[in-house]
Amino acid sequence: MNTIDFNRHLITNQNALESFAFKFTHDYEDANDLVQDTMLKAMRYSQKFKEGTNFKGWLYTIMKNTFINGYRRTIKTRSLMSTHEEIPTAQFINGATRNSGENKFMMEDINNAMNKLQPEYLTPFIKYFEGFKYHEIAEELNIPIGTVKTRIHMARGLLKKNLKMYTKEFSAESY
Template sequence: MVLMADNTKKIAKDKVFNEEFLPQIDALYNFAYHLTYSEEDANDLVQEAYMKAYRFIDNYEVGTNAKAWLFRILKNAFINDYRKKTKQPTKVDYEEIVNYHNEEDTNFSSYDDLRTEMFDKMMGDEVTIAINSLPVDFRTVILLCDIEGFTYEEISKIINVPIGTVRSRLFRSRNMLKEKLKEYAAEYGYSDKRSKE
């Protein structure tokens, strides 16, 4: 009897995983890639995020915002991974995702850039290089808002900062990006005349 109940529960969990979590994998991978700038690290990060998502699947409310929930798990995994590499003992508590849907975020932790030296050596599209050369806090909000289409409120919960901070980071990061892309964008017909105001 217990075995049957366990099996039914597993089938239900697997259904949520297949139908709500896995469809987000490309978006998660792109976010991971822009955080780590390494295909191998992005793969590891996505795998880790999905393992944790499955482990904590009981905390997820079926039919709610799976994408934001998964992004938050991945972002926390990235911070933990980075701290491990820099030998800092503190860790993000994954239990915090229990309260994802109702909590009020009041504090935030800042973390430094990852692999800045690698970005300079990277060849590829100018826009991608420009985004990846932003400090990670600023890069993250651009990716979440302008590339993934999350709202201020969703971003606030994913990166655990107040909405006002999300807005100011977005403003600053877009300005940094415009500065970096000024010449390149002009080639493609975009010009920013703000400085004339």
């Protein structure tokens, strides 16, 4: 398909993309941004479109993946950034009184607990912690989704067991 035909197909499907984007974002401006990102990616990767396949489906797939990647990026950014309104006052006191030596020991304990996990538990747990969904982990590791859920559950239990000294410490400090 030449560039002119490709662009014509792209413009023809723009309204359908806008409707589809709104279902994801529930906001017109965000939907327009998503459509724009999708169209730019489609033009950038136009050579990857296989002529004779479903063009609209190809565009929808690009949009869905763009939305999911943007959502993951937003979640990671929000989890890293906090404002003072989101942190309880008790957390300020604990953070101010703790020294970096205590934090270093805590991190060492966490790393030791993680290193004690068998790879079949650690790998799915880390993927889940990074924001991957159960089905994505199952596909990547080529194991059933139930096995992924079980391994993540087991990893959590083992980590709780190996780090239980901190649960007692933090629950005692909250008083």
